[in-house]
Amino acid sequence: MEKQGVLTGILRFLGTVVLIDLGIFAAVGLVCWLGGWRTAYQYGGVLFWAGVAAIVIGLSSLMGGWGMTRNFTYLYGQSVSEQNIHERTRQAIKDEARSYWFLILMAAVGVVSIAVSTLIQTIFR
Numbered sequence: 001m002e003k004q005g006v007l008t009g010i011l012r013f014l015g016t017v018v019l020i021d022l023g024i025f026a027a028v029g030l031v032c033w034l035g036g037w038r039t040a041y042q043y044g045g046v047l048f049w050a051g052v053a054a055i056v057i058g059l060s061s062l063m064g065g066w067g068m069t070r071n072f073t074y075l076y077g078q079s080v081s082e083q084n085i086h087e088r089t090r091q092a093i094k095d096e097a098r099s100y101w102f103l104i105l106m107a108a109v110g111v112v113s114i115a116v117s118t119l120i121q122t123i124f125r
């Protein structure tokens with residue numbers, strides 16, 4: 001039963017990556033059209049930078065989460081909350097995992113975009 005749950009999670013992750021990448025491909029196509037870049041090679045160049053931007057967004061999200069949770073005011077607010085130490089620790093672990101999960105998702109999206117852009121620029125050189 002657990003293997004099925006892991007497989008479902010992997011398929012859901014890959015589906016999310018594909019959907020986000022399709023949105024990026026469409027947005028890059030629109031930007032290229034409006035910007036006057038009409039060749040596939042130029043599309044690949046803009047798609048490369050969109051992939052880099054996706055990775056930077058993931059990294060920025062992780063760094064922002066670190067900055068927030070390491071802040072003295074945040075830590076003090078957590079210490080005076082109604083949660084006991086076990087609940088606060090569990091919540092902190094969940095928050096940290098979400099930050100890393102978003103980084104992994106955006107890194108996968110960025111790598112796919114960069115790989116497709118490299119393929120396009122290699123084919124249409």
